[in-house]
Amino acid sequence: MNRQEKQAAVREAINKVPLISSAAARLLELSGESEHGIVDIVNIVKYDAVLTSQILKVVNSAAFARRTEVYSIDHAVSLLGEDMVVGIAMSEAAALLFDKKLEGYAAEAGSLWRHDLKTAIAAKIIAGYARTKVNGDLAFTCGLLHDLGKGVLSDFLRNTPEKIRRAMEEKKVPDYAAAERAILGIDHAEAGYELSLNWNLPAPLPQAIRFHHQPALIDEALKPLLYTIHLADIVAMMSGVGTGSDDLQYTLDTAYEMYIPLSGNELAMVMLGVEQEFSKAAAVFLGKEEEASE
Amino acid sequence: MGKTVVVGVGEFAVSNDPGEVIKTFALGSCVAVIFLHKPTRTVGLIHVALPESSISPDIVRDRPGYFVDTGIPAILKKMAACATPGANLTQGMMVKIAGGANVLDTNNTFNIGKRNVLALKKILWPLGMGPVAEDVGGSISRTVSVSVETGKIALSSPTKGVWEL
Ligand SMILES: [Fe+2]
Ligand SMILES: [Fe+2]
Numbered sequence: 199m200n201r202q203e204k205q206a207a208v209r210e211a212i213n214k215v216p217l218i219s220s221a222a223a224r225l226l227e228l229s230g231e232s233e234h235g236i237v238d239i240v241n242i243v244k245y246d247a248v249l250t251s252q253i254l255k256v257v258n259s260a261a262f263a264r265r266t267e268v269y270s271i272d273h274a275v276s277l278l279g280e281d282m283v284v285g286i287a288m289s290e291a292a293a294l295l296f297d298k299k300l301e302g303y304a305a306e307a308g309s310l311w312r313h314d315l316k317t318a319i320a321a322k323i324i325a326g327y328a329r330t331k332v333n334g335d336l337a338f339t340c341g342l343l344h345d346l347g348k349g350v351l352s353d354f355l356r357n358t359p360e361k362i363r364r365a366m367e368e369k370k371v372p373d374y375a376a377a378e379r380a381i382l383g384i385d386h387a388e389a390g391y392e393l394s395l396n397w398n399l400p401a402p403l404p405q406a407i408r409f410h411h412q413p414a415l416i417d418e419a420l421k422p423l424l425y426t427i428h429l430a431d432i433v434a435m436m437s438g439v440g441t442g443s444d445d446l447q448y449t450l451d452t453a454y455e456m457y458i459p460l461s462g463n464e465l466a467m468v469m470l471g472v473e474q475e476f477s478k479a480a481a482v483f484l485g486k487e488e489e490a491s492e
Numbered sequence: 493m494g495k496t497v498v499v500g501v502g503e504f505a506v507s508n509d510p511g512e513v514i515k516t517f518a519l520g521s522c523v524a525v526i527f528l529h530k531p532t533r534t535v536g537l538i539h540v541a542l543p544e545s546s547i548s549p550d551i552v553r554d555r556p557g558y559f560v561d562t563g564i565p566a567i568l569k570k571m572a573a574c575a576t577p578g579a580n581l582t583q584g585m586m587v588k589i590a591g592g593a594n595v596l597d598t599n600n601t602f603n604i605g606k607r608n609v610l611a612l613k614k615i616l617w618p619l620g621m622g623p624v625a626e627d628v629g630g631s632i633s634r635t636v637s638v639s640v641e642t643g644k645i646a647l648s649s650p651t652k653g654v655w656e657l
Contacts, residue, residue, distance in 0.1 A: 304650040352578060363651040366631075373596060417543070432595050436604060437541075438501070438518035438633055442650045446520070446631040449597040462601050466542045470551060470558070473541070 204354060205383030211350050212392050215221040215295065221246035222291035223251040225284050227400045240275050249287055253278065253419055256286055281322065282482065283339050285315065288342055289483065295349025302337050302355025303348060305442025310349055315479060316439045317341035320430035320472045327468070328422045328458050340427045342405040343399075347390030347407070348441055354382055359443035366447055375445035387411055411448055425454040431467075433472060496637075499524075502558035504538035504567040506574045509643035521605035523612060523628065524559075524636045526657075527567065527621075528586040528643045534577035535564050535640045535643035538567045542604065543611035559612040568619075587621045588657050590627040590636050590647055605629060627657050 224242045228234050241482035250271050257274040268274050296311040318341030325332040360378040371377045373384040391408035409416045433447050494511030505514050514537045516524050527536040545552045545559035592605030592621035609628050635648045645657040
């Protein structure tokens, strides 16, 4: 297959990804609205029986260590909080992509989910440091979705990781996304963007996915959000949670300083906070037996 | 094969059980410091994340191993407790380090990997424990495992396979 044929095959694969449930789509949309609360979330969740039972299962799991069973969805949602509910909804809705083994990136099953979850948590924390206000819930959602395109691209990148590593070492390509483009005519950010359009996700989610490695290219108004996602992705990789062969193979756009003035100590605080939040979330999502506090 | 002891971020492990392997995954900008004390056949590994504890004194209590400045004294204390009583750890101690990676074109603020390595050397040198081998920096996330029996250290990454430190 030449590059054009490969690109067409990738597009076909994107179009074949199942749509997400309307509850999941509505929850993603809600995170971008400035005025919303737990009640709005409950009102979305309660009409989706599968999601409701999933949420009740999580809240009653060992990770939460509750003495009494939680039966009401209102109570469950308020115990979990918005981020966790959005996380549960997406982990179900896009499980096919999140949970697959990323052969094209030499990464184990579940790597994409862990990386996206860690980026989401980092994005929410970094949002607090932005010069102009960035909606933390929206930043979380963007983080959760930012690399979904890898779930599609992976199948077309089998047997490429070693080749790409050599090209990177010889500085033939500036970053891993450029290598993806050189091979397939499309990179994971663009693939995720097209997927999010198929899913009818509202602005700015598709744009955030598309430009997370090139935040300088987005409209000025969206730059604070985009640099937040850009840095969160890098923080996740620095903390050792990447997706295999492309781990750390991206550049830092230092223009972030104009939007998110982080000092060295503040970055260290961010990294600590991310580690703590992630181990709590991991206990819930990944079923790891860790003490969860309430 | 023997038991594998997995060390997480900010954790450390010490062993003189020849059946054990100490392992830590995907270091990113974190650094693994491996202490090999041949005279007492004691091995230690710590996975430090940040150079200085002064940013968050309350974390130090739960997890001194998070930071270079509190982690190194903590693991050395544990090694002394594990080794033969009265053994002089500064005699015959060999130290190796790995990790401290970064993304491409990073800046000073985001070069935590480099700051970790510098902070480590600053604390190890005066103890007479300057690293005799290092595999640090670059844009590669390393996984490290040490055999307590042989003291051999294997590094690995998803695309580079396995190599020895
Ligand atoms: Fe990405
Ligand atoms: Fe990413």
